[in-house]
Amino acid sequence: MLSAYRPIDCDLHPMVPGMQALTPYMDEFWRDQVTERGITTLDSQSWPIRSPKTIRQDWRGPNGRGAETVGQLQRQSLDRLGTAAGILNPLYGVQLVFNEDMAVAFTRALNDWTRAEWLDRDDRLRASIVLPLQSVEASVAEIERLAGDARFVQVLALVMGENPLGRRQYWPIFEACVRHGLPLGIHAGSAYRHPQTSVGWTSWYLEEYAANQQGFQSTLASLLTEGAFAKYPALKVVLLESGVTWLPSFLWRLQKTWKGVRFEIPWVDRLPAEIIRDQVRLTVQPLDAPEEGNTVERIIDHFRSEEMLLWASDWPHWQFDGDAAIPPGIPERLLPKLMRDNALATYQRLREGAVA
């Protein structure tokens, strides 16, 4: 039973039933706009609700949807697994909206929906502040609007946005994160400002799913090279649903080349892998490794750190069956850190908020 670890679930996805669920959290203008324009949903066509991966089959309601209520989360995950605390990362297409004013209105509504319909209904829950990254100014304002509520423990961006996330235009956001003790959560997914791969648009679900790894690599390289980690050494970055095993080989290449061209980026004044070890964390669901033998243990050895991995169930995405919420192959001695201690070390507000 996982409850012995008093686990902290770092990646839960409440799913908005439709735009009508968000309109109570909009002002009159945008509420009417949603109705008048017939905006029914922001579900992305790239990740269809009916796709097997999107919602585990036995977690779907009669209408095929799921993850729409706290009750479902409690029954399907929190209570079954004995979760002590869980972090909600809503994914609802608000990042895809091009109209900046509309994007801000919808994102604010999403965050307020999360607070009223989830955080207020279960003390174990915490959440990310979804950022309207269409505007840096609006993103900072959204952080300032919600940071007073200590149940918001992180901010949330998609890994493939308008520009590489380390670009200095985004730094006011990182400054706000540090000011309020909020890690920067970066989740798989695209705002579709560019093709999801650097060689062009993908044709298939599978192709796009696998492309996220490239997005994470490029985003991490951007944060490092632009100097975001150097400028904000207190900033923690959490990669969500990123996969894990690509990191050591990617860092090996990055660090090897840095030895030759580090004069380009003199603010990176120590080994890139050390910086990443200090400031970056990854969630382990899904864990992209074979189950045989000690493969996973050997990969974790490559990290040269036992502090970097955070447990997540990724509810309601179909990553495991039954209650097998810990990916197989992780050595048992690491579980206390993986399931709880690493999350507490990463999330200042979890530590201060007296998690059960």
Place this chain on the structure above:
Amino acid sequence: MAKIIVAPVSDLPPGGRRLVEAEGKRIVVFNLGGEFFALSDRCPHQGGSLCAGLVSGHVESSTPGEYRYSRRGEMVRCPWHYWEFDIRTGKSWFDPKRVQLRQYPAHVEPGAALVEGPYLAETFAVRVEDSYVVVEA
């Protein structure tokens, strides 16, 4: 330890460099403003010749976007993968403890002190009235 006569001082002006091979070693000698430094010519990474490398300055930064440039002409980069080494110490910048070039003592001696000894200067005659760059290897 052998004394290698590298060149007459007048042939190795400030900013200059000279490769010498002796005793089975390849050694590159730099003149930094009148001071001479001798280093193994073999990059510890994969063996590139430092003598063929770009000589540049040192850049540091205390904050992103700031480039503090100093010590022009005192850093050499391997031509193969651009690893940079401090000519004064032979140490790499990124891992000075583990990655470094071997240093050899280098200094100037008058020709009069050299003509009598069992010294190596195979390609040129040593003249009593000149001074020479000498490396002990």
